[in-house]
Amino acid sequence: MDLKEVMAINMRRLRHNQDLTQEELADRAELSMRYLGSIERAHVSASVTVLGKLAKALNVDPCELIKQPKR
Template sequence: MDLKEVMARNLRRIRHDENLTQEELADRAGLSMRYVGAIERGDVSASVTVLGQIAEALGIEPGELLKNTSAPK
């Protein structure tokens, strides 16, 4: 699994855990809802700047979005 997919999975899980919509997260992070959706789908790679904005909006460390927690294959 590549980092884009790892981030997409973690972002979606953490956002759901926080009971936030994509729109609410986008507003908090200063991003467009479409861009947040594209990141969650793994359609685009987020820059380190955007990674930081999202992490700050979620109140987490940026590395939490990049941790691969799936079982090794």
């Protein structure tokens, strides 16, 4: 699994755990909803800056977004 897919899975899981919509997360992270959706579908790679914004919006360490899921 590539890092885009790992981040997409983790981001979606964390967002759902916090009962956030894509729109709410995009607003918190100051990103467009379209761009956030593209990240969640693993269609685009997020920059380190965007990784930081998303981690802050989700109140997690940035490493949580790129940590490989346990099998």
